[in-house]
Amino acid sequence: MPDQQPDKPEGVPDDANTELSSAFAETPTLGAMGAQSLLDEEDLTHTPPQSSEDVAVVDREVARSLWQDAWRELRTNPIFLISAVLIVFLVLVAVWPGLFDSTDPLQCDLAKSQLGPTSGHPFGYDTQGCDVYARTIHGARASITVGVFATLGAALLGTVMGGLAGFFGGWIDAVISRIADIFFGIPILLGGLVFLSVIPSQSIWVVVGFIVVLGWPQIARIARGAVITAKQQDYVTAARALGAGNGRLMLRHILPNALAPIIVVATIALGTYISLEATLSYLGVGLKPPTVSWGIDISAAADTFRNAPHMLLFPAGALCITILAFIMLGDAVRDALDPKLR
Numbered sequence: 001m002p003d004q005q006p007d008k009p010e011g012v013p014d015d016a017n018t019e020l021s022s023a024f025a026e027t028p029t030l031g032a033m034g035a036q037s038l039l040d041e042e043d044l045t046h047t048p049p050q051s052s053e054d055v056a057v058v059d060r061e062v063a064r065s066l067w068q069d070a071w072r073e074l075r076t077n078p079i080f081l082i083s084a085v086l087i088v089f090l091v092l093v094a095v096w097p098g099l100f101d102s103t104d105p106l107q108c109d110l111a112k113s114q115l116g117p118t119s120g121h122p123f124g125y126d127t128q129g130c131d132v133y134a135r136t137i138h139g140a141r142a143s144i145t146v147g148v149f150a151t152l153g154a155a156l157l158g159t160v161m162g163g164l165a166g167f168f169g170g171w172i173d174a175v176i177s178r179i180a181d182i183f184f185g186i187p188i189l190l191g192g193l194v195f196l197s198v199i200p201s202q203s204i205w206v207v208v209g210f211i212v213v214l215g216w217p218q219i220a221r222i223a224r225g226a227v228i229t230a231k232q233q234d235y236v237t238a239a240r241a242l243g244a245g246n247g248r249l250m251l252r253h254i255l256p257n258a259l260a261p262i263i264v265v266a267t268i269a270l271g272t273y274i275s276l277e278a279t280l281s282y283l284g285v286g287l288k289p290p291t292v293s294w295g296i297d298i299s300a301a302a303d304t305f306r307n308a309p310h311m312l313l314f315p316a317g318a319l320c321i322t323i324l325a326f327i328m329l330g331d332a333v334r335d336a337l338d339p340k341l342r
Helices: 014-026 030-045 052-075 078-095 132-168 170-184 188-197 204-231 234-241 246-257 259-282 294-304 310-337
Strands: none
Touching: 052 078, 052 310, 078 132, 078 310, 132 170, 132 204, 132 246, 132 259, 132 294, 132 310, 170 204, 188 204, 188 259, 204 246, 204 259, 234 246, 246 259, 259 294, 259 310, 294 310
């Protein structure tokens, strides 16, 4: 049977059909050219790493870009600038109190008990006749020392425990998580009242150790989540495929990219730990005399507030400014490191 030719559309001349066919025949197909173009483009932009060193370079570039963007954001944030200036000033006061006052905070004169501000003694005197200004200046050392070292200890322990739980998973994750849950179940203030009341020596390092013991689970949870997220990224998979061991993966690929949320939480926690130390000292189970602390001075001034309000207002004001400065710093760092909040 002879092949039947399809009917041509009515009203279309033969020469028009011929011209259309010629036009489609001369037009190159998108499949071949488009596929080749996409392949060439992918070869240029997605060249696979040749070694674990290449993956490490990529990790460092990503981390460097994150911190550079964060620093650029922080430099234009007035909250960060104000808090940074306050913290630098407070650190100077804590490290070199002699730059701001030459009076001995333990040298007291009962004849000047509860006297108000006078010339040369702008904060007045407390019940024992001690200079409130001198005690406020020297009290910064104990409070900031407890806050800084407690934060460093809790951050270090929490990062190690949370990192191990998030990286290995399985029974290691289960054991560490249950231990953290036990410590989470202990109210930190109630635990301080019980724990510190049975220890004869309430030195700075005893208070620091107590805060570290009960403070690490919070940071461990943050570290665990950050490590789990980083572990699932493609650059970690590539490094593992290229033969990187667990230690190299953790230290060079995962941890640098999981530090941002840990730093944010630790910065905010620093202000909380300073407040906790002052609260424990106020309740009589924290630091004890002759240590000079804002919490001790606030506790001593509580009963005489009506007659001598200056004894309470100045150390309490210094404590509030310090806590506020570190919390503001933590908020600014969080906003800079979290692109979703920009």
